[in-house]
Amino acid sequence: MTGPAVTEPGLLDVPHGHHIVQVRHLYKCFGDLEVLSGVNLLVDPGEVVCVIGASGSGKSTLLRCVNGLEAATRGRVLFEETDLSDPDCDIDAVRARIGMVFQLFNLFPHMTVLRNVTVAQRKVLKRGRAEAEGKAMDVLARVGLADRAGDYPERLSGGQRQRVAIARALAMDPDLMLFDEATSALDPELVGEVLAVMRGLAADGMTMLVVTHEIGFARHVADRVVFLDEGVICEEGTPEQVIGDPREERTKQFISQVLQH
Amino acid sequence: MVLTKRQRTNAVRLGFYLLTGAAVAAVVLVPDWRDLQRAFFQWDIVTEQFPDIITTAAKNTVLFTIYGFGGGLTLGLILALMRISSFRPYRVFAGTVIDVIRGLPALLLILLIGFALPIATDVRMSRTGRASIALAIVASAYIAETIRSGIQAIPAGQMEAARSLGMSYSRAMVTVILPQAFRIIIPPMTNELVLLLKDTALVSVIGFTAAERELTRFGRDGVVSSANATPLVVAGLVYLALTIPLTRLSAHLERRAGRHR
Numbered sequence: 001m002t003g004p005a006v007t008e009p010g011l012l013d014v015p016h017g018h019h020i021v022q023v024r025h026l027y028k029c030f031g032d033l034e035v036l037s038g039v040n041l042l043v044d045p046g047e048v049v050c051v052i053g054a055s056g057s058g059k060s061t062l063l064r065c066v067n068g069l070e071a072a073t074r075g076r077v078l079f080e081e082t083d084l085s086d087p088d089c090d091i092d093a094v095r096a097r098i099g100m101v102f103q104l105f106n107l108f109p110h111m112t113v114l115r116n117v118t119v120a121q122r123k124v125l126k127r128g129r130a131e132a133e134g135k136a137m138d139v140l141a142r143v144g145l146a147d148r149a150g151d152y153p154e155r156l157s158g159g160q161r162q163r164v165a166i167a168r169a170l171a172m173d174p175d176l177m178l179f180d181e182a183t184s185a186l187d188p189e190l191v192g193e194v195l196a197v198m199r200g201l202a203a204d205g206m207t208m209l210v211v212t213h214e215i216g217f218a219r220h221v222a223d224r225v226v227f228l229d230e231g232v233i234c235e236e237g238t239p240e241q242v243i244g245d246p247r248e249e250r251t252k253q254f255i256s257q258v259l260q261h
Numbered sequence: 262m263v264l265t266k267r268q269r270t271n272a273v274r275l276g277f278y279l280l281t282g283a284a285v286a287a288v289v290l291v292p293d294w295r296d297l298q299r300a301f302f303q304w305d306i307v308t309e310q311f312p313d314i315i316t317t318a319a320k321n322t323v324l325f326t327i328y329g330f331g332g333g334l335t336l337g338l339i340l341a342l343m344r345i346s347s348f349r350p351y352r353v354f355a356g357t358v359i360d361v362i363r364g365l366p367a368l369l370l371i372l373l374i375g376f377a378l379p380i381a382t383d384v385r386m387s388r389t390g391r392a393s394i395a396l397a398i399v400a401s402a403y404i405a406e407t408i409r410s411g412i413q414a415i416p417a418g419q420m421e422a423a424r425s426l427g428m429s430y431s432r433a434m435v436t437v438i439l440p441q442a443f444r445i446i447i448p449p450m451t452n453e454l455v456l457l458l459k460d461t462a463l464v465s466v467i468g469f470t471a472a473e474r475e476l477t478r479f480g481r482d483g484v485v486s487s488a489n490a491t492p493l494v495v496a497g498l499v500y501l502a503l504t505i506p507l508t509r510l511s512a513h514l515e516r517r518a519g520r521h522r
Contacts, residue, residue, distance in 0.1 A: 069421055096427025106422035110441050120426035123436060165422075172426060 019078075020045050020176055020207055021066055026075035028061050028231075035061045037231035038075070043176070048208045050218035050239075053228035054254060059211040062228065063180050066209060067098045079176070096124050099169025103181040105161040107153040107168070113140070114149040117168045125172065132171075139167040143197050159190030163197055170201075177201065179210040215258050219243045227251045306491040310483060314492075317472060318479035319499050325389075325396060325461040325475060330454055332397025337404030342434070344409050355405070362402035368463050371395040375467035389473055392464035400457045407449050411442035451511035455504050476500060 021043035028036040035058045043049050051059045064070040065077050068084045068091045077084045079094050108116050117136035121127045127135070140146045143163035153161055162182060169177060179198065183191045195217050202208055202221050212218060218225050218239055225242040227235040227250075235242055235251040246252045264272065343355035362370065374395040378384055386394075415438050423433035443450075465478030474482065476496045483492025 067425055069425065092424075092427050092429050095425055098425070100422075100425035102418060102422060104416075104418055106416075106418035108419065108422070108437055108441075110444065119436060120423075120428060123432055124427040168426070 018044055020080060021209065022076075022078040023062070023066070024076045024078070026062070026065060026077060027073045028058070028065060028070060029073045035231055036065070039228075039231070039233055041226065041233065043207065043209055045175070045207050046205050047223050048202045048206075048210065048221055049224045049226060050210045050212055050222035051226045051228055052212065052215065052218055052242075052254070052258075053234075057228045058231045059228050060180050063178050063209060063211050066176075066178060067095050067100055069100075092124070096120075096172055097175045099166075099172060099174035099177040101162070101165050101169055101177065101179045101182045103184050105153075105158070105165045105185075107161055107165055109153050111152075112149065113145065113151055113153065113156070113164050116153070116164060117149075117171045120168070121171055135171050136167070139170040140164070142170065142200075143167045144193075157190060158186045159193045162186065162194045166194075166197055166201075176207045176209065179208065179212065181211055181213065184213060213258070215243060215255070227254065229254070301490045301494050303489055303491045306483075306487050306489055307495055309487070310479075310492055310495045314476070314479055314495060314499060318474055318476045318496065319503070321389075321473060321475040322458065322461050322500075323503070325393060325464060326454070326458045328393035329396030329400050329457050329461065332393065333400025333404050333453075333457065336397060336401035337408055340401060340405035341408035341412065344405065345412060359402045359405055362398060363406075367399045367460055368466065370399055371463050372466060374398065375464060388467060388469060392467060396457065396461065396464060399460065400453065403456070404450070404453055407446050407453060408442065410449075411446035412438055414445055415441050448511050448515035451507060451514060455507050455511070458504060458507070459500070 019042045021041070023039055023041040026036050026039040026041075027034065039058075039062055041049075041062070051062065053059050061070055065072055065084075066079070068077075072085050079098065082089050082094055084091065084094065108119070111119060114133065114136055117140060118129075118132040121132040121135060122129070137146055137149065140149055143166055145160060145163055145167065148156060148160065148164075153164065156164065166182075182198070183194050186194065191214070195214065198208070198210070198217070199221055210218070210222070220239070222239050225237065225239045226233055227242055227246075227248070229250050235246060235248045241247075242251065243255055246255055340355045340359060343351040344359065346352055346355075371392070375388070375391040378391065379386070419437055419441065420433055423437040424430070428436065461475055462477035465475060465481075469475075469478055476499055480493040480496030483496075484490060
């Protein structure tokens with residue numbers, strides 16, 4: 001399976017080319033604090049891009065700008081041909097095509113696993129019950145949790161909750177998946193099962209933008225690694241280059257620090 | 262004489278028992294119980310109250326409570342949603358309305374809406390209708406603040422997860438946030454219901470016909486016609502028969518909510 005957006009009719013006519021995400025001169029301020037200071041980032045369909053960097057470097061903010069959870073202070077974010085800063089853009093329609101996985105899972109605690117995975121299909125995509133539940137069981141099987149469909153999230157382990165959250169996003173047939181430190185809140189022994197699901201997605205050709213502390217995952221799964229430092233992209237390239245043989249002094253420091261642990 | 266710790270504790274406890282016993286004895290022995298019963302609980306006057314105190318007075322009290330709470334819940338939900346809106350004029354409006362209502366005595370608002378309004382304007386509405394609307398407005402401000410606290414107790418990640426799936430703000434509110442918020446606020450809402458039930462005693466100030474009387478007015482009229490306090494005591498007992506089960510229910514719900522979270 002290749003990135004589904006490639007086959008989308010009309011995409012090739014887009015003047016900006018094949019990029020599924022274009023971040024152009026993005027600035028983001030919270031009050032006086034400038035978190036992103038002119039970030040440029042392009043993501044192509046089928047690509048897995050890992051964003052690494054220290055806490056507070058702006059990684060999560062960058063990710064949240066891509067689906068409009070944060071609005072750009074200056075600069076532009078485009079999803080395919082849609083400019084998210086355009087006040088007339090249908091942000092809900094864009095978000096329906098972008099799956100997001102959060103650090104703290106954010107499952108809906110008052111709904112069963114099945115309903116967590118069907119609710120947006122029903123209410124946003126207007127799928128019928130049978131179709132939505134069929135899809136839900138497919139994606140739950142894909143993350144290995146088909147047998148927990150009837151449980152409430154509180155009965156699941158952290159790793160299982162995060163896999164349900166991934167299934168919930170996948171059920172929308174997204175063209176892009178965003179992962180915001182998806183394993184940072186997990187007990188160490190539960191990290192592996194979530195990374196395995198993410199690795200499977202990447203192998204299936206899903207376009208992924210992954211903010212992560214897991215250098216090993218970035219090294220083995222990413223097509224491209226972006227090192228973010230103090231709100232700017234400091235270094236960008238293949239994992240072999242950025243992680244294996246960094247050029248910039250700050251990247252060298254960061255990589256050697258994380259590899260020591 | 263030196264007492265051990267245990268002896269001291271026992272001495273204090275003995276003293277407390279003696280004091281309590283003396284107080285109970287005083288209450289039982291000092292008053293003339295026959296006089297008291299004649300003034301406050303004359304059996305033939307008690308039986309005179311029935312069945313009207315149930316079929317008219319208690320019924321009207323319950324109806325005012327239901328109308329007031331139903332209207333208060335609707336108005337309160339609207340005010341709460343305006344209060345947390347991202348549109349500033351809504352927030353200012355709702356905040357002002359809530360402050361004004363909560364800052365005025367309920368009795369003044371009831372007089373204003375139920376008594377002064379038809380004198381000053383052409384508004385024609387039944388007395389019970391005006392009384393219900395006055396109660397709904399009084400209740401709405403307190404209910405709005407309760408609902409708002411419930412909504413704000415839901416982690417921000419819930420709204421973000423719902424929005425990231427493509428749900429609109431209102432869809433996310435209805436499907437994800439409000440069901441969780443209402444579950445949290447069931448105990449304080451039961452409290453609001455009890456407060457409102459007691460506040461129905463105030464609406465009789467706008468003047469009711471015999472058939473429109475609620476419990477307090479019914480008891481008061483009974484005092485006038487019988488020159489005896491018994492009717493108010495009976496009315497009080499009927500209130501307690503309504504409020505104590507509700508208070509108990511609220512405490513029970515609170516315990517249950519505490520267990521599940």
